[in-house]
Amino acid sequence: MGNSASLVAEIQYVEKFEIATPTITPNKLDSDLYRKRKMWMDKGSPNYTFEASLYVGGVNAWAEPVRIVVKNNVAISITPKSNMDHVKIDGYKSVDTIDKMFDFIERGFLDGAEVKVKYDPEFGYPREWHVNYYKKGSDRYSRMVIRKFTIDD
DSSP states (O other): OHHHHHHHHHHHHHHHHHHHSOOOOHHHHHHHHHHHHHHHHHHOOSOEEEEEEEEETTBOTTOSOEEEEEETTEEEEEEESSOOTTOOOGGGGGGSSHHHHHHHHHHHHHTTOEEEEEEOTTTOOEEEEEEEOGGGOTTOEEEEEEEEEEEOO
């Protein structure tokens, strides 16, 4: 009985470990990316507004949230949510639309970066993403968090 209890405990530990840290191949992640991008293309809109916080490298100068307005798939406005002088909006220009975010994430996969993405379950856009080129230095990461996303028709 001691042996079977030990074996059961060992199996439970392995199952918990696998659930906590799943092994996902880049192909699996790529298929998620392409599936969610298609979902966005099918359910999304060329007109939307969202708040974003961008964290780049070791400096969080862009971490203050901004409001981004997109019309016809082009960002027409990037406005800091606070009056702080240090909020830099230039860093947002490479990821100021959902399409640009998908491109940035895909580039991370292709370049061998560590990529983590949480997608919106309704529209498929990347709600939170982290691209880390840790092999190229500690300052080579980007993380963005999307909040208050609305479709503007």
